[in-house]
Each structure stands twice: as C-alpha cells, then as structure tokens.
Amino acid sequence: MARPTAPTPPPPDDKDWTWVLREPCPECGFDAAHVAGTQVPDVVRDSAARWAAVLARPDARLRPEPHVWSPLEYACHVRDVCRVFAERVHLMLTTDDPRFANWDQDATALAERYWEQDPAVVSAELTGAAELAAARFDEVTEEEWDRTGLRSNGSAFTVETLGQYFVHDLVHHGHDVGA
Template identity: 65%
Template sequence: MTSEPTTAPAAAPSAAPIPTIEPDTKDWTWVLREPCPECGFAAADVDVHAVGGTVRDLTPRWISALSRADARVRPEPTVWSTLEYGAHVRDVLRIFDERLRLLLEEDDPLFPNWDQDATALEDRYDLQDPVVVADELADAADAIAARFDTVRPDQTERPGRRSNGSVFTVRTLGQYFLHDVVHHLHDVRA
C-alpha cells in the first residue's frame, strides 16, 4: 500500500489528461467465500439485515475523507485519489441500490452492465467537486440503506445475475456491495 502523500494539495483541477489506471479485471466474487486479505473484511459474516445500519455508520468516514485538503491528490500517478474513490463509491451506492430494487421487484433479473473504469474516465472523477461528491454519496447511502432496511426474511435468497453469469441473491449482493464500500475506505485510509 502507498503512504499518505506529503505534497501540497493540487492546484485547481484542469481538464488535462490524467495518467490512466489499469482497469480492474478481477472477479471479486471470491470475497463472498473468504476474508479480503487487503482490508480484512469478511463478507460472509455480514447479516443482510444489518447492511443498512452499517452503510449509515460508514458514511461519516467517507464525508470526512472527502473533506481532506488533499482529497484531489493521487498518492501515485496510477492510484486513485480520495476524490476519485469517493465518486466511485457514490456510483457503487447508486448502482447497487438499483440492483437491489431489481432483486426485490423482479424474478431473477439480469443486471445492466456497468463499466466502472469507463465511468471514472467519462465522468472525470478527478475533476469533480469533493463537497458535491460527499453530498451525493451521503444521499446515495441514505437511499440504499433505506432499501436494505425493507428487506424481509423471505426475500434474502431472491436471485439475480450479472451478464458474466455471476449469480447473486439479496443476501450475497449486500455482502459483496458492503465489501466494496469498506475496501475503498481502507484504500483511502479513512
């Protein structure tokens, strides 16, 4: 892992190209079976009925990280800044809220594809306003937490699929999703 940057915060952002980050092509579904060696999160231990409360508990840590003076600074040219991770997590919250909605309302839905790396480039995560991202992240966290709060015991095993064939249930979607939120807090040391 990289250390905290010691440089001064970056000047006002520009639309200049930024060094690209190699796309993450790993299939992270393995975190449903074993603890993550990087962040220590054990997704299999998560009770789906606790996901909403956990998201609410984690949100202030994201808000605090995004308010850091160096939130825009990449610790290394090919490692996302806290701002970029925050924008990604905001979008994860939104995407998984929609996936959870599909699981709860449809029978065995196929989730729309989402290319997180393309989104980061197209939406220029690096140029977004950390204050706006923090507000949007908080709103998205409230929305998905509220939806997880509505999950009934008889809904936890409702299935859905990604286009690559990975099958999720409401329970495993919550576990997988929560790992993403926690893991990226680890990435930004928050």
C-alpha cells in the first residue's frame, strides 16, 4: 500500500507572535500577560488534558480546509511545541543568556508526516511532552523567573515571558480545534 502524499502545506506563518505578551489575542481571547509564571504549569496541564478528547474524535484526521491543519496535525504541533519549550526553559535555567535554535514548525510537520501519525499515540506523546514542560516550569525558583534567553530572530524572553508565550500557543491551538 502506498503512503498517502503530503497534504497541501498551509502558508508559512511568519508573524512575530510576541505581541501576545502585551495584549490579548483577538483570535482566541487569551491574555498571556495576565498569566504569572507560577501558573504556567497548570495551564500547560489543563491544555494537554483537552487534547485527548480532540484526538478521540472520528474526524481528527480531517482538514477543515485544504490549507488548515487537521486536529491531528495541530496536536502533533502542540506535542512538539511542548518538547521545544521544555528544552528552552531548561537551557534558560542552566545556561546564561542562551540563544535558541530556529525551529521551523512547517518543515517539522512535513518531515514528521503529521497527517500520518496515530491519534492515540500522539495523545499519549502530547500528554508526556506537556508533563515534561510543566515539570520544568514547576522547577523554576522565585529568583529564576527573570533569567533570559534569545530566540533566533533576536526576540528576548525571561523565563516568565517564555512561559506566557508558550501557553498562549497551547491555548490558541486548542481554540483552533474547539478543544
């Protein structure tokens, strides 16, 4: 049996989403600026818990539009975002002013063939990745919330603003799929 061909990729998202640290997102309504760093682990865990139901839907593999990811593809992305941010916060806590490697979410989606992954496996992986990320943020001490790191495009983050940026992504994609 031949492997299905890749679906049409969405247009690249080249927006600088750091504005969500200053104002509520008009699409999902989430106000990341009002999330304290100590609240990040709970938001991560809550968000992850909602994905199990999304991935159990019979239409989890279906794209609502040719250029819009399916719930399964979004869940793969959220899993990978959790992995990336768990590593980034770890770097910030163990390295002075780290620079984060560029991560191309669209290239990852194609390379990892998100559309072919098993929803049940992705659900378990997402839960594990979210728990790792939440645990990393649980480890942050009061003195460490202001440690800094730089994204490849030069955007500067503290551990707290990295957490705020991260949870917006999780909440936003949950909104995208009605989680």
